[in-house]
Amino acid sequence: MSSPRTVxxxxxxxxxxxxxxxxxxxxxxxxxxxxxxxxxxxGVALPSxxxxxxxxxxxxxxxxxxxxxxxxxxxxIPAGRTDVPPLRPGTAHRIMTGALVPxxxxxxxxxxxxxxxxxxxxVSVAPAPGAHVRRAGEDVREGDVVLRAGTVLGAPQIGVxxxxxxxxxxxxxxxxxxxxxxxxxLVAPGRPLRPGQIYESNGPMLAAAVEDAGGCAELLRFxxxxxxxxxxxxxxxxxxxPVDLLLTSGGVSAGAYEVVxxxxxxxxxxxxxxxxxxxxxxxxxxxxxxxxxGVVTLPGNPVSSHVSFEVxxxxxxxxxxxHPHPERPVVTATLGERxxxxxxxxxxRRGVLDASNGTVREVGGxxxxxLGSLARAECLVVVxxxxxxxxxxxAVETWLLDx
Ligand code: AMP
Ligand code: MG
Numbered sequence: 001m002s003s004p005r006t007v008x009x010x011x012x013x014x015x016x017x018x019x020x021x022x023x024x025x026x027x028x029x030x031x032x033x034x035x036x037x038x039x040x041x042x043g044v045a046l047p048s049x050x051x052x053x054x055x056x057x058x059x060x061x062x063x064x065x066x067x068x069x070x071x072x073x074x075x076x077i078p079a080g081r082t083d084v085p086p087l088r089p090g091t092a093h094r095i096m097t098g099a100l101v102p103x104x105x106x107x108x109x110x111x112x113x114x115x116x117x118x119x120x121x122x123v124s125v126a127p128a129p130g131a132h133v134r135r136a137g138e139d140v141r142e143g144d145v146v147l148r149a150g151t152v153l154g155a156p157q158i159g160v161x162x163x164x165x166x167x168x169x170x171x172x173x174x175x176x177x178x179x180x181x182x183x184x185x186l187v188a189p190g191r192p193l194r195p196g197q198i199y200e201s202n203g204p205m206l207a208a209a210v211e212d213a214g215g216c217a218e219l220l221r222f223x224x225x226x227x228x229x230x231x232x233x234x235x236x237x238x239x240x241x242p243v244d245l246l247l248t249s250g251g252v253s254a255g256a257y258e259v260v261x262x263x264x265x266x267x268x269x270x271x272x273x274x275x276x277x278x279x280x281x282x283x284x285x286x287x288x289x290x291x292x293x294g295v296v297t298l299p300g301n302p303v304s305s306h307v308s309f310e311v312x313x314x315x316x317x318x319x320x321x322x323h324p325h326p327e328r329p330v331v332t333a334t335l336g337e338r339x340x341x342x343x344x345x346x347x348x349r350r351g352v353l354d355a356s357n358g359t360v361r362e363v364g365g366x367x368x369x370x371l372g373s374l375a376r377a378e379c380l381v382v383v384x385x386x387x388x389x390x391x392x393x394x395a396v397e398t399w400l401l402d403x
Pocket of ligand 1: 198
């Protein structure tokens with residue numbers, strides 16, 4: 001193995017395995033969390049007609065300047081009425097919130113400022129012209145771009161899309177990602193463990209991370225450290241339906257029985273040492289024999305696996321989705337303790353952040369098997385390659401994990 005690859009070099013290699021995702025149309029009601037593939041132009045204005053902001057009476061403001069005044073009530077306009085008669089001077093129409101303001105009216109008097117009469121109404125306060133009328137187009141004009149391509153669709157974005165009349169939206173197809181764990185020691189949760197065995201946790205963890213990044217994960221049944229079983233499981237699946245990426249875990253370090261390395265070394269995957277901790281041993285490439293599928297081979301230690309996903313895979317998936325923020329949100333925090341860090345490797349340490357003073361501390365320790373501590377972490381703290389010592393109070397780059 002030659003000199004270690006930098007974190008940034010390996011990020012670029014992984015990112016190049018994924019093409020930008022094509023667009024597909026989905027019903028608006030199923031678009032939550034998806035990334036918009038094209039601008040959305042308003043087909044109707046919002047509001048689309050002048051309507052009442054209150055339950056009350058539509059009037060001409062000029063008829064009420066001498067309030068209190070009494071006016072005959074000539075029509076009743078509930079929300080949804082479409083045949084609204086014009087308002088004659090010197091009269092009122094009873095009107096409900098959201099109902100079309102009749103032609104001729106220029107103000108709405110809230111019911112609280114009247115006696116609520118049905119045949120005649122007594123208006124006790126003179127309205128200003130335009131009072132309680134929501135004007136057509138005051139929020140959105142017809143033809144306005146209401147959502148830009150690249151927007152992540154949350155509740156308000158879905159709301160506005162529906163409000164301007166969209167039934168479907170063009171979104172980026174979610175990348176389909178296979179997840180396959182390896183290890184003869186692995187047992188499915190729910191079964192008894194014998195000494196020397198552990199529950200398989202990387203598969204569920206990585207599948208969740210894929211979904212969280214906007215991808216569509218398919219968790220394959222894990223395999224023991226056996227090249228034929230490993231390749232067999234993949235051949236069987238890949239011939240079935242297209243896949244955008246394969247993530248494996250385990251079997252890539254320097255020991256014996258490194259099943260992923262043994263299977264893929266001569267098949268297009270480059271195995272390297274990346275100058276980082278945790279997560280030094282990495283691999284990436286394309287396997288022609290499996291339909292040219294892009295492969296990222298993550299290390300088996302759970303923390304290494306997770307951190308490698310965060311550093312290499314998550315930004316690649318989100319870039320392919322056209323996401324405006326492929327990276328985790330980054331803040332500068334203050335280190336609440338003293339740290340040492342190895343030279344020549346970029347460290348990603350798990351931290352908890354005290355939001356009251358912006359101080360970060362390590363949770364657990366730097367070792368890569370501490371999954372219990374990882375589960376309590378709120379952030380990753382980055383220690384650059386050339387930093388070997390950090391004093392308490394140092395400013396540290398901190399990636400927020402749940403943002
Ligand atoms: P490996 O990279 O295969 O040498 O595995 C490194 C360490 O991670 C070993 O202690 C493995 O038992 C553990 N490990 C590997 N794969 C998994 C997995 N899918 N779930 C939980 N632990 C794992
Ligand atoms: Mg293993």
